[in-house]
Amino acid sequence: MARLEKRSWAEPFKIKMVELLKMTTKEQRIKAIKEAGYNTFLLKSEDVYIDLLTDSGTSAMSDRQWAGLMQGDEAYAGSKNFYTLERAVKKYYGYKYLIPTHQGRGAENILSQVMIKKGDIIPGNMYFTTTRLHQELAGGTFIDVIIDEAHDSESLHPFKGNIDLDKLKAVIKKHGPHRIPYICVAVTVNMAGGQPVSMQNLKELRALTSKHGIKIMLDMTRIAENAFFIQQREKGFSRRSVASIVKDICSYTDGATFSGKKDALVNIGGFLALNDAEKFEEASNLVVVYEGLHTYGGLAGRDMEAMAIGIEESVQDEHMKARIGQVLYLGEQLTKADIPIVLPIGGHGIFIDAKKFLPHLTQDQFPAQVLAAELYEDAGIRAMERGIVSAGRNAKTGNHYYPKLELVRLTIPRRVYTQAHMDVIAESVQSVYDRRNKIKGLAMIYEPKYLRFFQARFKKLA
Ligand SMILES: *Cc1c(COP(=O)(O)O)cnc(C)c1O
Numbered sequence: 001m002a003r004l005e006k007r008s009w010a011e012p013f014k015i016k017m018v019e020l021l022k023m024t025t026k027e028q029r030i031k032a033i034k035e036a037g038y039n040t041f042l043l044k045s046e047d048v049y050i051d052l053l054t055d056s057g058t059s060a061m062s063d064r065q066w067a068g069l070m071q072g073d074e075a076y077a078g079s080k081n082f083y084t085l086e087r088a089v090k091k092y093y094g095y096k097y098l099i100p101t102h103q104g105r106g107a108e109n110i111l112s113q114v115m116i117k118k119g120d121i122i123p124g125n126m127y128f129t130t131t132r133l134h135q136e137l138a139g140g141t142f143i144d145v146i147i148d149e150a151h152d153s154e155s156l157h158p159f160k161g162n163i164d165l166d167k168l169k170a171v172i173k174k175h176g177p178h179r180i181p182y183i184c185v186a187v188t189v190n191m192a193g194g195q196p197v198s199m200q201n202l203k204e205l206r207a208l209t210s211k212h213g214i215k216i217m218l219d220m221t222r223i224a225e226n227a228f229f230i231q232q233r234e235k236g237f238s239r240r241s242v243a244s245i246v247k248d249i250c251s252y253t254d255g256a257t258f259s260g261k262k263d264a265l266v267n268i269g270g271f272l273a274l275n276d277a278e279k280f281e282e283a284s285n286l287v288v289v290y291e292g293l294h295t296y297g298g299l300a301g302r303d304m305e306a307m308a309i310g311i312e313e314s315v316q317d318e319h320m321k322a323r324i325g326q327v328l329y330l331g332e333q334l335t336k337a338d339i340p341i342v343l344p345i346g347g348h349g350i351f352i353d354a355k356k357f358l359p360h361l362t363q364d365q366f367p368a369q370v371l372a373a374e375l376y377e378d379a380g381i382r383a384m385e386r387g388i389v390s391a392g393r394n395a396k397t398g399n400h401y402y403p404k405l406e407l408v409r410l411t412i413p414r415r416v417y418t419q420a421h422m423d424v425i426a427e428s429v430q431s432v433y434d435r436r437n438k439i440k441g442l443a444m445i446y447e448p449k450y451l452r453f454f455q456a457r458f459k460k461l462a
Pocket of ligand 1: 056103104105106128131258259260261270
């Protein structure tokens with residue numbers, strides 16, 4: 001017998017309850033995706049075998065979290081669970097004041113309203129859809145100050161989420177520090193493919209912003225994943241725990257918005273955290289308008305309890321090793337099969353380069369949309385298009401935006417799928433790759449006005 005090559009890691013949990021999935025035939029899937037207009041957003045979830053549409057709100061909760069639901073104190077004011085959550089936020093993140101919200105964008109709305117005045121500039125390390133929109137609705141303008149490497153799918157920079165301090169200095173010089181209430185720093189950077197920010201970069205950013213009296217607000221939605229990358233890649237951190245790195249990251253900042261639907265292993269929830277007492281007072285007044293009383297912010301007591309427990313579980317080294325380990329495993333299988341993917345492999349998913357996968361298709365034949373549909377037909381895997389369809393049209397000219405990156409995102413939910421599922425995914429991608437030359441493009445036959453990728457419909461080109 002051949003010797004096994006290495007010692008593998010495995011999930012630091014065992015499975016207590018399972019959700020049975022409907023197994024479909026290829027004929028059924030060909031019919032289902034056709035009926036869905038070749039748009040994976042329009043598939044019924046029950047027709048999907050492995051759902052990689054998003055990692056948001058799709059995690060599996062632990063038995064402790066489920067038990068926490070039973071301890072919901074559904075009082076209108078001053079729920080016990082609020083204080084549990086507040087303790088968790090102080091302990092693991094170190095922020096002084098907490099305002100729960102229904103999810104991340106609820107916190108973004110309140111932060112933007114409290115901090116931004118009309119005409120202000122908000123620099124950030126690449127935009128995120130809802131974050132930028134709330135900044136704009138509050139009268140601000142977002143300016144991207146991420147390093148150039150983030151926009152290059154082939155750059156192997158270990159911290160592609162870093163802020164380019166020279167770009168930021170230029171923005172400060174041009175607009176003046178009084179026009180910049182804060183810089184929004186995302187850890188990790190979702191739109192760049194789950195790429196991390198280094199501690200060194202945060203430290204230098206803190207020094208620069210302090211000099212000018214500019215605050216740093218964190219979008220800490222995937223902070224534990226970012227901390228894991230710092231532990232693995234940054235000099236001086238290999239012996240540090242993920243939990244202690246998470247707290248260090250927060251210590252360089254003045255506050256944060258958080259979507260509990262990612263790192264914190266819950267299906268709904270979020271918060272705004274601040275260190276400034278005055279801003280906190282304003283924010284806890286505003287939350288009453290949009291979300292609910294400041295001790296529940298749109299959440300049930302039980303949701304706050306589950307999120308508090310999820311926060312604690314999310315910063316455990318063993319959890320993170322398995323979480324990112326699973327994403328890396330899938331990425332490495334695909335790399336071995338010569339599938340073109342964005343490198344380095346990010347924290348929450350794999351991004352396939354559809355332009356390189358289907359080079360015979362022009363971008364207006366929607367290669368990423370095509371590839372997502374093909375993966376569904378092949379094995380019932382649901383992925384998401386992140387290319388020309390997502391980019392939409394230029395409002396002035398009416399033409400498509402032609403983004404540089406034409407990607408298919410395979411997003412991995414936390415603690416949901418096994419390593420065997422990862423093999424099935426890799427084998428399916430390979431099988432589609434083997435017959436890539438025969439794959440035809442799509443034509444758009446219905447295009448909604450807003451955020452077209454959600455509802456657009458397509459037909460196969462003959
Ligand atoms: C998901 C997400 C948000 C918004 O959070 P929601 O809970 O979906 O409202 C903000 N920033 C980033 C980076 C995200 O991934």
